[in-house]
Amino acid sequence: MAPTGGPTPSQRTALEATALANASWGLPVMNVTWFDSSFCIHRPCALVNDIGERHPRYPVWWHFFVWNASADSWDSAPYGPSDTVLMDGAAIAWYLAIDDPVTFAAPRPAPRPDLRDVQVSFRGDLTNAGSAHGSIPVTNHVRWDVDIGVKEIDTTPIAAYGNLYVATRSALVALDASTGRQVWRNTDVHDLLSTPALYDGHLVLGGTDGRLHYVDAYNGTETWRILLEPGARSSGIASSPAVYMGRAYVGTFNESAGGMGRVAAVNLNNGTLAWSYETASVHLSQPAIARGALYVGIMGAYDGTVGYSAPYGILSLSLDGVLNWFYPTNGPVASSPVVAANRIFVPSQDGFLYALNTDGRLAWTLQIGAATSSAAWAGDRLFVATGALGSSGKILAFDAEGNRAWEADAGGGMEASLVSDGKLVCGSINVANGAIVCVHAIDGSPAWTYTPAPPNFILGSPSVIGNSMYAPSDNGHVYAFGPASPADSTGLWVAGTIIVTVAATAAAVLVWRRRRSGLA
Structure with missing residues (x-):
């Protein structure tokens, strides 16, 4: 050649x-x-x-x-x-x-x-594909294991500039991706359920106090913050932002009984609000952006205790904050919509997997079991995990038309989101002795499992950059799986x-x- x-x-x-x-x-x-x-x-x-x-x-x-x-x-x-x-x-x-x-x-x-290998958001790209930015390791060899001193890591590690960024309940932490050595720690940015997105050398992420933070990715210094959800205490912004053309798009959670949340767009050059659209609360779901439209899961109106009421479903807005359509579901949607094959795929806590056309019309729906986990799309297949805390769980594979390729027992409720490179599919089970689980994408057969020690639950999702996979545990550790030396892939x-x-x-x-x- x-x-x-x-x-x-x-x-x-x-x-x-x-x-x-x-x-x-x-x-x-x-x-x-x-x-x-x-x-x-x-x-x-x-x-x-x-x-x-x-x-x-x-x-x-x-x-x-x-x-x-x-x-x-x-x-x-x-x-x-x-x-x-x-x-x-x-x-x-x-x-x-x-x-x-x-x-x-x-x-x-x-x-x-x-x-060259980076992951710049929770689901990896604007379509929320959950695709690996490299190759998932074929064994559970641990390259490094670092205790960052914070229990309950609910977020997904992202990577750029040679660093791994981990948002926790007590601090925003940067680790050297090769060794796990701490590069910096900002304890002023804390109570984080939102995975950062990366833009122009900065991290963009929400806090449970309802504020969106903009932090220098090189040294951890906060550049600005903006309050998007007043009165928030414990869940203000649990949605991970999508960053597109100089703006961050993120959902907020209203903790007052029956209160409405919002989807907001923030100008990243100066931290000002571009627009805000009132809707029922958004919890965990990261907006997807495709063809000039935004798609996000709606959790519903919080009842003040542990439940939600309608409206819940899938919301589509223009990038100027104008309603395109709303598709109602029969239960809360905490997962992030996946845009692929001219469809929007969304699992729901009502037990159904929804496939919508981009105009909001239903293409098909299947009963799979309650799901909080965000799906992954790789190799023309959709991979979906089910289960909740204390329940059983499954990993399932479908084509774009809803034909089931296989179904595998996950070993417990899988609330963490999936990642796939088209060869393996990986996620974490949220049980007392939680584990990182990988199966083969072709047939769902087991590939490998790793149970962190000390044992604990796992809600945070794994990410793949280069030939390494990074996964958190509620025991306060972050694990790097892969060969002895990381490499671009x-x-x-x-x-x-x-x-x-x-x-x-x-x-x-x-x-x-x-x-x-x-x-x-």
């Missing part, structure tokens, strides 16, 4: 490298406009309008970055892609984003040339010379290397 003739690899332009990578991913041909300008070094020069048919509309556009090794950061490219010639070891990134409306500064992508050799990574943040990272012995 080596290129023949023409310039050597170290003489190719960023536009040529991007075109090669684009073809290797099997994406549609890039949308490029050629124009003549005095700013061009070589006339005409190119403007990349679109990659992968994302159809951006201004002020959303594809940003072009070059890696600054001395500053250890991405810089906005000083020249266009057709005028940027790549030398040995150069790295470029394309990032679909929106500039700060005041300063016009561009947000930086999270993947780096040396740390998303690099591909293309034409023998380019390592390519596509990240969940819509950023593409290319590292251009010339092999000393020639092309292969």
Whole structure:
């Protein structure tokens, strides 16, 4: 696959490298406009309008970055892609984003040339697919086990910049993803049931006090906070935010009997409220965003004790906070909707799995048992877990039309959400001697199980980055499973010379290397 003739690899332009990578991913041909300008070094020069048919509309556009090794950061490219010639070891990134409306500064992508695998939200991407950002380890080998000194970790670890971020009831903690060593701890940001999302070097997450926090991911310093749910005490924001084009979208929980919660959009550049839509309370569900619409599970109106009343179901809003539709269910929805195969898949505590068309019409529904866990989508299959505290639980697999592929006993109620790489499916059972459980995606047969010590319940969900899986336990420990040394898993050799990574943040990272012995 080596290129023949023409310039050597170290003489190719960023536009040529991007075109090669684009073809290797099997994406549609890039949308490029050629124009003549005095700013061009070589006339005409190119403007990349679109990659992968994302159809951006201004002020959303594809940003072009070059890696600054001395500053250890991405810089906005000083020249266009057709005028940027790549030398040995150069790295470029394309990032679909929106500039700060005041300063016009561009947000930086999270993947780096040396740390390409990232997980930037609870469910991993805007569709809430729960897909592994790498490969799930095939054994339960523990690479490290760290007691972070906090019981009841209810959230999912996310990873970027070489760190693992864990939100707990007493602090927000950053660990070195390779060793588990603590990098920083912010005890001023606490009482956290919300998994962070990552944006432009910051963590975005909600607190049970009803506030949304914006924290520097490098040093743990809080930049701003905004109160979204006044009067909250224990469950104000348990929804994990979805971040899209400079805004965080999150649901809130009203703890007063019969009170209404809201879905809110917050501007991340300054921590101001963009809009708020009143609805019944949102609890745990992370909004999904696809094709200009938001989808979120509605828990219902809290009765002041332990129950909920209608309305509960699936809510769809425009990204400007206008109602698209509401589909009522027969019980609370705590899970995060999965958008795949032109459907919205949502398990509910009423015991049914719902598949909706994107216009809110019911496609099909199946009785599977009560579910709080968010489903995962991988390899054209939907994986769903059932069960509650003190009950039995199952893992089930379906195709997009609701045909059941298999059903497996989970060994206990599985309230943690699932993750899958298409080969394995993993989650955690919430029993007194809770365990992390993995089964084979093809047939549901057991792959491996790990029971943490000391034994305790497990509500937090595992995440997969590179060749490692990270999982919390209510015993206060975080576990890293995988080989002795973590490694990026998303690099591909293309034409023998380019390592390519596509990240969940819509950023593409290319590292251009010339092999000393020639092309292969």
